Amino acid sequence: MHNYKAIVIGVSAGGLHALGQILPKLPADFPLPVIIVQHISPQSDNFMIRHFNSISKLAVKEADEKEEIVPGTIYFAPPNYHLIVENDFTFSLSVDERVNFSRPSIDVLFETAAEAYAETLIGIILTGANNDGSRGLKRIKDFGGFTIVQNPATSEVSAMPEAAIKIAKVDKILDLDKIADFLMRLT
Amino acid sequence: MALPIKDELEIIKENENIEIELLLNAIFMKFGYDFRNYGKAHIKRRILHRKMVSGMNSISEMTHKMLYDPLFYQEILQDLSITVTEMFRDPSFYLSLRSEIAPLLKTYPFLKIWHAGCATGEEVYSMAILLKEEGLLKRTQIYATDFNQLALQKARAGIYPIDRIKEFTQNYQKSGGKSSFSDYYNARYDSVILNESLRENVVFADHNLVTDSVFGEMNMIICRNVMIYFDKELQNKVIKLFHDSLVPGGFLCLGSKESLRFAESSPRFESTFDKEKIYRKKFTV
The missing domain is CATH 3.40.50.150 (Vaccinia Virus protein VP39)
Incomplete structure (x- = not known):
């Protein structure tokens, strides 16, 4: 039996709907932190946070720099910052160059989280229009973590899941409405 | 018997972290710039990126080149210094x-x-x-x-x-x-x-x-x-x-x-x- 310690999710176009099918289903005693990069305009306000806070049983917040990652919390990367996981399980933020035309970039979160959590990490790629996250998902797999990709056929935009499936050895390809249940069984 | 990949990666990770500490110490001792209290994951990303771009085999090789090649040192210094900004940002x-x-x-x-x-x-x-x-x-x-x-x-x-x-x-x-x-x-x-x-x-x-x-x-x-x-x-x-x-x-x-x-x-x-x-x-x- 695996002892997972964190979940990272990367999502781009179509994210509001896709995350809406996952986050509200997680129970109040869900034992892991969920860390999310949603590609978003640099100027956006905290609409996503307020929206998901109002429909989720878990606390939803923007990740703060130096914040300790605690179980049962859903964290979003702030707009226009890369979100980095340090080896001591705290967050760092960076205004480094865009990666895959994105800031926040999914690869940056996934690659650093893979180092920190190694085989105790679950990585998920959802709907999206570019290939950000593929390298990061591969990195999670290399470190022995568990990798999930949304079934491209049930993705609002299939390019990002397809790119991830091509590059990373994916453990599970799941329809959107099956992902939350699967996470509850894994943990 | 070959080690499982996961453990090999653990060893690489451990060695890389040691090599990074040595590189940062070398920069401080030789040039006086102190990056030893920068966020570790950020520094590591920047250094591994430079290693890939410059085609080096290891971080130790980078340390050696940096000590003897001022141009390479400048490249590393630029990597560690973030200059991404804009007018009237925020x-x-x-x-x-x-x-x-x-x-x-x-x-x-x-x-x-x-x-x-x-x-x-x-x-x-x-x-x-x-x-x-x-x-x-x-x-x-x-x-x-x-x-x-x-x-x-x-x-x-x-x-x-x-x-x-x-x-x-x-x-x-x-x-x-x-x-x-x-x-x-x-x-x-x-x-x-x-x-x-x-x-x-x-x-x-x-x-x-x-x-x-x-x-x-x-x-x-x-x-x-x-x-x-x-x-x-x-x-x-x-x-x-x-x-x-x-x-x-x-x-x-x-x-x-x-x-x-x-x-x-x-x-x-x-x-x-x-x-x-x-x-x-x-x-x-």
């Missing part, structure tokens, strides 16, 4: 400066402002424009400092790629700009050069926040998105340095995701405008 911050802080600054006969970690200078010129429009520029001395000499050269020149002007103009308008942004630059080919009058009262200087000391009697210090790369210990040290460099009632402006939350000096600042991360040094200790 327009709501500048809007607050204009509406909340400028009226207080107008009560002083002479102003000293320190831009710590000014990188390529975009935010220095933004400040100069704001001060000019508020009638404050002529009575202000701005000190713009960075440890990165190449970035400082660009800041001094005030020349930026023309393809960024659209974004700068939008930011300027949202920041409460009072005239037309095009009044402040001349376009030539694919660049714009900012008006020389904006830097008349600016001194660009080499200063390293990590190893250098107090810059005295400032009315305002701007240090945005610099300390997010520091660990808590170094953040504390630098915030104390800022506190010691400010006049009582002076302002400290941080980046939109930074705060004094974890700082030991935090009780010595008022957080009246903390939505925009503008803090004020208390008048009494």
Whole structure:
């Protein structure tokens, strides 16, 4: 039996709907932190946070720099910052160059989280229009973590899941409405 | 028997972390720049990126090359120094400066402002424009400092790629700009050069926040998105340095995701405008 310690999710176009099918289903005693990069305009306000806070049983917040990652919390990367996981399980933020035309970039979160959590990490790629996250998902797999990709056929935009499936050895390809249940069984 | 891949990766990870510590120590011993208290994951990403781009086999090989090849050292130094910035970045911050802080600054006969970690200078010129429009520029001395000499050269020149002007103009308008942004630059080919009058009262200087000391009697210090790369210990040290460099009632402006939350000096600042991360040094200790 695996002892997972964190979940990272990367999502781009179509994210509001896709995350809406996952986050509200997680129970109040869900034992892991969920860390999310949603590609978003640099100027956006905290609409996503307020929206998901109002429909989720878990606390939803923007990740703060130096914040300790605690179980049962859903964290979003702030707009226009890369979100980095340090080896001591705290967050760092960076205004480094865009990666895959994105800031926040999914690869940056996934690659650093893979180092920190190694085989105790679950990585998920959802709907999206570019290939950000593929390298990061591969990195999670290399470190022995568990990798999930949304079934491209049930993705609002299939390019990002397809790119991830091509590059990373994916453990599970799941329809959107099956992902939350699967996470509850894994943990 | 071959080790499982996972364990091999653990060994690589451990060795890489040791090699990075050695590289950072070598930089400090040879050149005096101290990155040892920077966020580890960030530093590692930058170094591994340079290793890949330069086709090196290991971080130790990079350390060796850096010690003997000044050009390679410069490349690494640029990697470790983030210079990504823009004019009027976070327009709501500048809007607050204009509406909340400028009226207080107008009560002083002479102003000293320190831009710590000014990188390529975009935010220095933004400040100069704001001060000019508020009638404050002529009575202000701005000190713009960075440890990165190449970035400082660009800041001094005030020349930026023309393809960024659209974004700068939008930011300027949202920041409460009072005239037309095009009044402040001349376009030539694919660049714009900012008006020389904006830097008349600016001194660009080499200063390293990590190893250098107090810059005295400032009315305002701007240090945005610099300390997010520091660990808590170094953040504390630098915030104390800022506190010691400010006049009582002076302002400290941080980046939109930074705060004094974890700082030991935090009780010595008022957080009246903390939505925009503008803090004020208390008048009494």
